[in-house]
Amino acid sequence: MGRANKVVLAYSGGVDTSVCIPYLMHEWGVKEVITLAADLGQGDELGPIQAKALRCGAVESLVIDGKAEFVQDYAFRAIQANALYENRYPLSTALARPLIAKMLVEAAEKYGADAVAHGCTGKGNDQVRFDVGIMALNPHLKVLAPAREWGMSREQTIAYGERFGVESPVKKSSPFSIDRNLLGRSIEAGPLEDPMTEPPEEIYLLTKAVADTPDEPEYVAIDFEKGIPVALNGQGLDGVTLITQLNEIAGKHGVGRLDMIENRVVGIKSREIYEAPALLVLVDAHRDLESLTLTADVSHYKRNVEETYSHLIYQGLWYSPLKEALDAFILKTQERVTGQVRVKFFKGNATIVGRQSPYSIYDADLATYGMEDQFDHKAAEGFIYIWGLPTKVWAQKTRG
Known part of the structure; x- marks a missing residue:
């Protein structure tokens, strides 16, 4: 039937x-x-x-x-949320x-x-x-x-x-199961099912082995507007082009590989290899820019939201009431996440070496240890007394 x-x-x-x-x-x-x-x-x-x-x-x-919709409506949302499943993928x-x-x-x-x-x-x-x-x-x-x-x-x-006329593969199929899109590749199965087996170099396509990377570092400035990457080295780019170019730069320097044991939705553990050069760099750079522009309480609270958000994406709940509600929170936090992050690529590492924003709430006069210091050191004594008072009372009652 x-x-x-x-x-x-x-x-x-x-x-x-x-x-x-x-x-x-x-x-x-x-x-x-x-x-x-x-x-x-x-x-x-x-x-x-x-x-x-x-x-x-x-x-x-x-x-x-x-491709354009994929980047604009899905990848960029995940970057604004610093979405990393199990803090890695x-x-x-x-x-x-x-x-x-x-x-x-x-x-x-x-x-x-x-x-x-x-x-x-x-x-x-x-x-x-x-x-x-x-x-x-x-x-x-x-x-x-x-x-x-x-x-x-x-x-x-x-x-x-x-x-029924479906052509069979003309060559022996690879033992690996591979999925690819603009954001990266996932590789699993075959010999990778043994968690102790080192992935063979042949499985990688987007990222070079560290031994084959350039001997000189490369610096890239990434501009964000409201949490969305919009330019590389001062050149405004559409989302697809930006991710394509950053994949190439990061991959050339051996950045973007992950080898992890992952907890699947259906309850089993799976060994997964990922290549996602641009996406990993953009999440790292975006999170760094937030550290410059978000207040401490918003930044700390957002970390909990990000973990939930990552689970919702992984578990197939993109179109869910909770995801929609969290979107509203995340978009609100991004209003002032505008600025530039400078990344140094070298020998498998993407190191953030600088950041700036017109909305920065970093105050050099408060942070400095030099003569320009504006911080009221005397105020710290009273603050510490009040802050530590519950601990002091507890200690007096329990220690003697």
């Missing part, structure tokens, strides 16, 4: 999503499959992918350029999922589809992000996940596809 008549399928051109096309039609009775490939800067030539979908049986093959892959979910829902509504589909398996995070994102945007749409249910091995999947 068919689960849906017309389906919009998130399509990458790989084996699983290609096999999804005949599988949906022949096993689940779907009459029409429309594929949607999102161009988020993954570097693939999408023309052949578009043609492949039609050869595999799709009635229509959509390719949508989402800048969510380069996770941020793409709510946008793809939005594209699927919009296409389903435009073409009159009664369901959307994706090629995620039952062990990963992306199934959660797609399913929850789609149901938040349109709770009436069915969400189909054939690869989560078909129970076929990799070899069986390839054999099934060949029965």
Whole structure:
């Protein structure tokens, strides 16, 4: 019995999503499959992918350029929030999922589809992000996940596809599972599943090994306006160009690699390798500029919000009431996060060596230890008496 008549399928051109096309039609009775490939800067030539979908049986093959929206509405929001999952991962892959979910829902509504589909398996995070994102945007749409249910091995999947004209990979496939977009790459599986195995150099594409990096440091000035990066070295750039250029600079100096054991949404631990040069540098630079422009209480309170915000993105809750409420708080904090941060790139390190802002609340006359010192040292004695009084009373009562 068919689960849906017309389906919009998130399509990458790989084996699983290609096999999804005949599988949906022949096993689940779907009459029409429309594929949607999102161009988020993954570097693939999408023309052949578009043609492949039609050869595999799709009635229509959509390719949508989402790079500008991806950066402006997703990456820059995460930078304003200093979003690092488990204080390390800048969510380069996770941020793409709510946008793809939005594209699927919009296409389903435009073409009159009664369901959307994706090629995620039952062990990963992306199934959660797609399913929850789609149901938040349109709770009436069915969400189909054939690869989560078909129970076929990799070899069986390839054999099934060949029965319906899906070309099998012409070369032995890499043991690694790789996902890429403009913000970075994630690499997992194969020998990396042993947490003690050092990642082979061949898996890296965006970042150089430290031994191969330049022997001279490079300085880059990053300008922010209201928490959003707008210029490199004084040159105003659109978001896509800025991230592309910064990826190249940071990667050339060996900056941007992560190797971590990560707690997935579905309850298992996973060993992940990430390359996200620009995103990691921008979060670090943005946080530094906040240290110059935010009051201590706002800065400290925002750290708690940032951790929650990172979890919401990772766990597929981009379109949720809590995320929306936190957005309002974060946007308010960014009103004066404008200025410039100077970063030194050298031998695998991106070191912040300077920062300035028209809204700086750093006062050199208060901070200095020189003759210009304006701080009232006598006031400190009374402050310390009041501040320490509860501790003093406690000590008197408990120590004697």
